Protein backbone atom coordinates (compact mmCIF):
# COMPACT_ATOMS: atom_id res chain seq x y z
CA UNK A 1 0.00 0.00 0.00
CA UNK A 2 1.51 3.30 -1.07
CA UNK A 3 -0.81 6.26 -0.53
CA UNK A 4 1.65 9.11 -0.82
CA UNK A 5 5.06 8.30 0.51
CA UNK A 6 5.52 5.05 2.40
CA UNK A 7 7.37 5.71 5.62
CA UNK A 8 8.40 2.40 7.03
CA UNK A 9 9.68 3.03 10.51
CA UNK A 10 9.08 -0.63 11.34
CA UNK A 11 8.82 -2.51 8.02
CA UNK A 12 7.34 -5.97 8.26
CA UNK A 13 4.07 -7.70 8.95
CA UNK A 14 3.00 -5.52 11.88
CA UNK A 15 0.25 -2.91 12.09
CA UNK A 16 0.10 -0.15 9.46
CA UNK A 17 -1.16 3.29 10.43
CA UNK A 18 -2.49 5.53 7.68
CA UNK A 19 -1.77 8.91 9.09
CA UNK A 20 -1.11 12.59 8.35
CA UNK A 21 1.41 14.32 10.59
CA UNK A 22 -0.87 17.29 11.33
CA UNK A 23 -4.09 15.33 11.77
CA UNK A 24 -5.26 15.55 15.38
CA UNK A 25 -7.26 12.32 14.94
CA UNK A 26 -4.15 10.48 13.76
CA UNK A 27 -2.20 11.87 16.70
CA UNK A 28 -4.72 10.34 19.15
CA UNK A 29 -3.94 6.90 17.73
CA UNK A 30 -0.19 7.49 17.56
CA UNK A 31 -0.24 8.28 21.30
CA UNK A 32 -2.13 5.05 22.06
CA UNK A 33 0.34 3.02 19.98
CA UNK A 34 3.27 4.68 21.74
CA UNK A 35 1.81 4.21 25.23
CA UNK A 36 1.09 0.57 24.55
CA UNK A 37 4.52 0.11 23.01
CA UNK A 38 3.16 -1.25 19.72
CA UNK A 39 5.55 -1.09 16.76
CA UNK A 40 3.91 -0.04 13.51
CA UNK A 41 4.58 1.18 10.04
CA UNK A 42 3.36 4.61 8.94
CA UNK A 43 1.83 5.24 5.54
CA UNK A 44 1.48 8.95 4.99
CA UNK A 45 -1.79 10.22 3.54
CA UNK A 46 -1.24 13.86 2.65
CA UNK A 47 -4.58 15.62 3.11
CA UNK A 48 -3.51 18.61 1.00
CA UNK A 49 -1.22 17.29 -1.76
CA UNK A 50 -2.69 16.18 -5.12
CA UNK A 51 -6.05 17.62 -4.04
CA UNK A 52 -5.96 15.36 -0.96
CA UNK A 53 -4.68 11.79 -1.04
CA UNK A 54 -7.58 10.75 1.18
CA UNK A 55 -9.71 10.96 -1.97
CA UNK A 56 -7.58 8.47 -3.90
CA UNK A 57 -9.31 5.23 -4.89
CA UNK A 58 -6.61 3.33 -3.07
CA UNK A 59 -7.35 5.04 0.25
CA UNK A 60 -11.13 5.10 -0.17
CA UNK A 61 -11.01 1.33 -0.45
CA UNK A 62 -9.53 1.32 3.04
CA UNK A 63 -11.68 4.02 4.58
CA UNK A 64 -14.78 5.03 2.62
CA UNK A 65 -15.10 8.11 4.91
CA UNK A 66 -11.94 9.45 3.21
CA UNK A 67 -10.42 10.44 6.53
CA UNK A 68 -7.35 9.50 8.50
CA UNK A 69 -6.55 7.65 10.64
CA UNK A 70 -7.05 4.05 9.57
CA UNK A 71 -5.21 1.19 11.18
CA UNK A 72 -4.54 -2.18 9.58
CA UNK A 73 -4.06 -4.64 12.40
CA UNK A 74 -4.71 -8.31 13.11
CA UNK A 75 -6.17 -8.86 9.63
CA UNK A 76 -8.72 -6.04 9.69
CA UNK A 77 -8.73 -2.33 8.86
CA UNK A 78 -10.29 0.00 11.40
CA UNK A 79 -11.31 3.61 10.79
CA UNK A 80 -12.44 6.09 13.48
CA UNK A 81 -9.83 6.95 16.06
CA UNK A 82 -11.92 6.03 19.12
CA UNK A 83 -12.84 2.63 17.65
CA UNK A 84 -9.13 2.04 17.01
CA UNK A 85 -8.16 3.07 20.54
CA UNK A 86 -10.87 0.86 22.07
CA UNK A 87 -9.73 -2.09 19.95
CA UNK A 88 -6.14 -1.58 21.10
CA UNK A 89 -7.41 -1.33 24.67
CA UNK A 90 -9.32 -4.61 24.40
CA UNK A 91 -6.54 -6.54 22.69
CA UNK A 92 -3.48 -4.93 24.31
CA UNK A 93 -4.78 -3.79 27.69
CA UNK A 94 -1.53 -2.52 29.21
CA UNK A 95 -1.29 0.27 30.18
CA UNK A 96 -4.99 0.79 30.69
CA UNK A 97 -6.58 3.75 28.85
CA UNK A 98 -10.10 3.22 30.19
CA UNK A 99 -10.40 3.21 33.98
CA UNK A 100 -11.79 0.13 35.73
CA UNK A 101 -14.33 2.20 37.68
CA UNK A 102 -17.55 2.56 35.60
CA UNK A 103 -18.10 6.17 36.70
CA UNK A 104 -14.61 7.26 35.72
CA UNK A 105 -14.90 5.22 32.52
CA UNK A 106 -18.08 7.13 31.64
CA UNK A 107 -16.28 10.41 32.36
CA UNK A 108 -13.42 9.40 30.06
CA UNK A 109 -15.91 8.62 27.29
CA UNK A 110 -17.80 11.88 27.96
CA UNK A 111 -14.65 13.98 27.56
CA UNK A 112 -13.52 11.95 24.53
CA UNK A 113 -16.90 12.33 22.82
CA UNK A 114 -17.11 16.02 23.65
CA UNK A 115 -13.87 16.58 21.75
CA UNK A 116 -14.25 14.04 18.96
CA UNK A 117 -17.93 14.70 18.21
CA UNK A 118 -18.47 18.20 19.62
CA UNK A 119 -15.34 20.11 18.59
CA UNK A 120 -13.01 18.48 16.04
CA UNK A 121 -15.60 17.67 13.34
CA UNK A 122 -16.70 21.33 13.29
CA UNK A 123 -13.20 22.53 12.45
CA UNK A 124 -12.22 19.63 10.21
CA UNK A 125 -10.54 20.36 6.88
CA UNK A 126 -13.59 19.46 4.77
CA UNK A 127 -15.83 21.74 6.84
CA UNK A 128 -13.34 24.62 6.66
CA UNK A 129 -13.26 24.25 2.87
CA UNK A 130 -17.05 24.71 2.83
CA UNK A 131 -16.83 27.71 5.16
CA UNK A 132 -14.41 29.44 2.79
CA UNK A 133 -10.95 30.91 3.27
CA UNK A 134 -11.90 34.29 4.73
CA UNK A 135 -14.21 32.93 7.44
CA UNK A 136 -12.18 29.86 8.39
CA UNK A 137 -10.26 31.30 11.31
CA UNK A 138 -13.29 32.82 13.05
CA UNK A 139 -15.33 29.68 12.43
CA UNK A 140 -12.67 27.36 13.89
CA UNK A 141 -12.07 29.67 16.87
CA UNK A 142 -15.81 29.75 17.62
CA UNK A 143 -16.12 25.94 17.42
CA UNK A 144 -13.13 25.39 19.71
CA UNK A 145 -14.05 28.15 22.19
CA UNK A 146 -17.59 26.93 22.59
CA UNK A 147 -16.38 23.34 23.19
CA UNK A 148 -13.57 24.41 25.52
CA UNK A 149 -15.98 26.52 27.62
CA UNK A 150 -17.89 23.32 28.43
CA UNK A 151 -14.79 21.16 28.70
CA UNK A 152 -13.06 23.49 31.17
CA UNK A 153 -16.09 23.31 33.46
CA UNK A 154 -16.31 19.52 33.21
CA UNK A 155 -12.59 18.99 33.81
CA UNK A 156 -12.72 21.10 36.95
CA UNK A 157 -14.71 18.28 38.52
CA UNK A 158 -13.18 15.21 36.80
CA UNK A 159 -9.48 16.05 36.60
CA UNK A 160 -6.62 15.11 38.83
CA UNK A 161 -3.23 15.30 37.20
CA UNK A 162 -4.93 14.35 33.89
CA UNK A 163 -8.45 14.66 32.42
CA UNK A 164 -9.99 12.04 34.70
CA UNK A 165 -8.09 11.40 37.89
CA UNK A 166 -4.36 10.82 37.94
CA UNK A 167 -3.98 8.19 35.21
CA UNK A 168 -3.57 8.98 31.50
CA UNK A 169 -6.73 7.87 29.69
CA UNK A 170 -8.35 7.98 26.25
CA UNK A 171 -9.65 11.44 27.17
CA UNK A 172 -6.08 12.75 27.35
CA UNK A 173 -5.33 11.24 23.93
CA UNK A 174 -8.12 13.47 22.60
CA UNK A 175 -7.21 16.55 24.65
CA UNK A 176 -3.59 17.25 23.65
CA UNK A 177 -4.24 17.07 19.87
CA UNK A 178 -7.27 19.34 20.25
CA UNK A 179 -5.21 21.90 22.18
CA UNK A 180 -2.66 21.76 19.33
CA UNK A 181 -5.48 22.60 16.93
CA UNK A 182 -6.49 25.47 19.22
CA UNK A 183 -2.92 26.78 19.02
CA UNK A 184 -2.94 26.49 15.24
CA UNK A 185 -6.13 28.53 15.08
CA UNK A 186 -4.74 31.08 17.57
CA UNK A 187 -7.36 30.48 20.27
CA UNK A 188 -6.60 32.38 23.48
CA UNK A 189 -6.17 29.68 26.14
CA UNK A 190 -6.13 32.06 29.11
CA UNK A 191 -9.76 31.29 30.04
CA UNK A 192 -8.89 27.57 30.21
CA UNK A 193 -6.43 27.04 33.08
CA UNK A 194 -7.39 23.39 33.68
CA UNK A 195 -7.12 22.45 30.00
CA UNK A 196 -3.78 24.26 29.77
CA UNK A 197 -2.39 22.65 32.93
CA UNK A 198 -3.33 19.12 31.85
CA UNK A 199 -1.99 19.70 28.35
CA UNK A 200 1.35 20.82 29.77
CA UNK A 201 1.62 17.65 31.88
CA UNK A 202 0.72 15.50 28.87
CA UNK A 203 3.26 17.06 26.54
CA UNK A 204 5.99 16.19 29.02
CA UNK A 205 5.24 12.47 28.60
CA UNK A 206 7.40 10.42 26.22
CA UNK A 207 4.44 8.91 24.32
CA UNK A 208 3.03 12.35 23.54
CA UNK A 209 6.49 13.63 22.59
CA UNK A 210 7.39 10.89 20.07
CA UNK A 211 3.94 10.94 18.46
CA UNK A 212 3.83 14.75 18.14
CA UNK A 213 3.06 16.19 14.67
CA UNK A 214 6.49 17.82 14.51
CA UNK A 215 8.25 14.42 14.77
CA UNK A 216 6.53 12.23 12.20
CA UNK A 217 8.04 10.57 9.13
CA UNK A 218 5.91 12.84 6.90
CA UNK A 219 6.52 16.09 8.83
CA UNK A 220 7.95 18.63 6.37
CA UNK A 221 11.51 19.76 7.28
CA UNK A 222 10.42 23.34 8.05
CA UNK A 223 7.93 22.12 10.69
CA UNK A 224 10.23 19.60 12.38
CA UNK A 225 11.35 20.09 15.95
Ligand SMILES: N[C@@H](CCC(=O)N[C@@H](CS)C(=O)NCC(=O)O)C(=O)O
Pocket residue numbers: 023024025026047052054066067068069079080081082116121124125126127
Ligand atom coordinates in the same frame (compact mmCIF):
# COMPACT_ATOMS: atom_id res chain seq x y z
N1 LIG B 1 -14.28 10.72 13.61
C1 LIG B 1 -13.08 10.52 12.86
C2 LIG B 1 -12.65 11.86 12.26
C3 LIG B 1 -11.49 11.70 11.31
C4 LIG B 1 -11.10 13.04 10.71
O1 LIG B 1 -11.85 14.03 10.77
N2 LIG B 1 -9.91 13.05 10.11
C5 LIG B 1 -9.44 14.26 9.48
C6 LIG B 1 -8.03 14.59 9.95
S1 LIG B 1 -8.00 14.89 11.69
C7 LIG B 1 -9.40 14.04 7.99
O2 LIG B 1 -8.97 13.00 7.52
N3 LIG B 1 -9.86 15.03 7.21
C8 LIG B 1 -9.84 14.94 5.79
C9 LIG B 1 -10.80 15.88 5.15
O3 LIG B 1 -11.48 16.63 5.86
O4 LIG B 1 -10.87 15.87 3.90
C10 LIG B 1 -11.99 9.92 13.75
O5 LIG B 1 -12.05 10.13 14.96
O6 LIG B 1 -11.12 9.20 13.25
